[in-house]
Amino acid sequence: RKEVEQDPGPFNVPEGATVAFNCTYSNSASQSFFWYRQDCRKEPKLLMSVYSSGNEDGRFTAQLNRASQYISLLIRDSKLSDSATYLCVVNRDGANNLFFGTGTRLTVIP
Amino acid sequence: GAVVSQHPSWVICKSGTSVKIECRSLDFQATTMFWYRQFPKQSLMLMATSNEGSKATYEQGVEKDKFLINHASLTLSTLTVTSAHPEDSSFYICSAVRQGYEQYFGPGTRLTVT
Numbered sequence: 001r002k003e004v005e006q007d008p009g010p011f012n013v014p015e016g017a018t019v020a021f022n023c024t025y026s027n028s029a030s031q032s033f034f035w036y037r038q039d040c041r042k043e044p045k046l047l048m049s050v051y052s053s054g055n056e057d058g059r060f061t062a063q064l065n066r067a068s069q070y071i072s073l074l075i076r077d078s079k080l081s082d083s084a085t086y087l088c089v090v091n092r093d094g095a096n097n098l099f100f101g102t103g104t105r106l107t108v109i110p
Numbered sequence: 111g112a113v114v115s116q117h118p119s120w121v122i123c124k125s126g127t128s129v130k131i132e133c134r135s136l137d138f139q140a141t142t143m144f145w146y147r148q149f150p151k152q153s154l155m156l157m158a159t160s161n162e163g164s165k166a167t168y169e170q171g172v173e174k175d176k177f178l179i180n181h182a183s184l185t186l187s188t189l190t191v192t193s194a195h196p197e198d199s200s201f202y203i204c205s206a207v208r209q210g211y212e213q214y215f216g217p218g219t220r221l222t223v224t
Contacts, residue, residue: 004153043203043215044154087153097144098213102153 001026006088006101014109017078021104023071023088032091033064035073037084038103044087047073078108112138114206116216123194123223130190131219133204139184140206144213145177148201160187194223 006023013019025033033050048055050062050071061074071088088101113136123129133143141162146154158179159167166179178190187206191198199222205213 041201041218041220043218045215046212097156097159099156100146100154102151 002101003027003092003099004088004090004101006104008102008104010105010107012107012109013078015078015080017108018074018076019078019106020075021073021086021088021106023073023101025069025071025088025090025099027090027092028066028069030069030090030092033071034089034098035060035062035071036087036089036100038087039084044089044100047086075106078106080108080110082106083108112206112208112214114204114214114216116202116204116219118219119217120220121222123221125195125223126193128190128192129194129221130188131202131204131221133187133189133206133216135185135206135208135214138206138208140187140208141184142207143181143187144205144207145179145187145189146203146205148203148218154203157189191221194221196223199223 004025035047036044037047038044048057050064052064054063059076063072085103085105087103090099115134117132143160145157147157148154156169157172160179160181162181162184168174181187201218201220203218204216
């Protein structure tokens, strides 16, 4: 089983829509969780960390369910500039090593 | 914010030759750097962990004699792909750890082996 699993999409949504991405992880000892954004042929960039209490940053909300080993990202009021691949990332056993999901591709349509 | 650079950003080489990729943390010291590989439409796969002043730790399935890693200083790690083959063509990305779990990624190096 993969360390991190994501629906690869693609998700094609109109501007202004709300879209949600889900991710599951297999290692219950994982301690840190992140969402990264990767544009085509670019390096991944940290979008936000994910905390047990849930956290929000503008139009972006991340949730973590440790019992279900499930992470989510909600994007409200989608913008054209949100078009990218969103990577669910989990650390491994408290170390600095990160495990990346395959990413979910989002295209926001005018 | 922290900046990590990679050089070259793009390289084409012939099969059988070796290619060196540099990863530099420009405005901070990084005791640990990571090397990833990403094939088209696939996720980043960790290849190895590079620690300053010691031998790199390779992930299972990654040949240490083929992918030579040197972390000679707190701001520089190099990855050398030796005797490159077309199947080594990929996007190679490094990252540097600044504090705790925070990693900063380089812009990546696209390697094409012909």
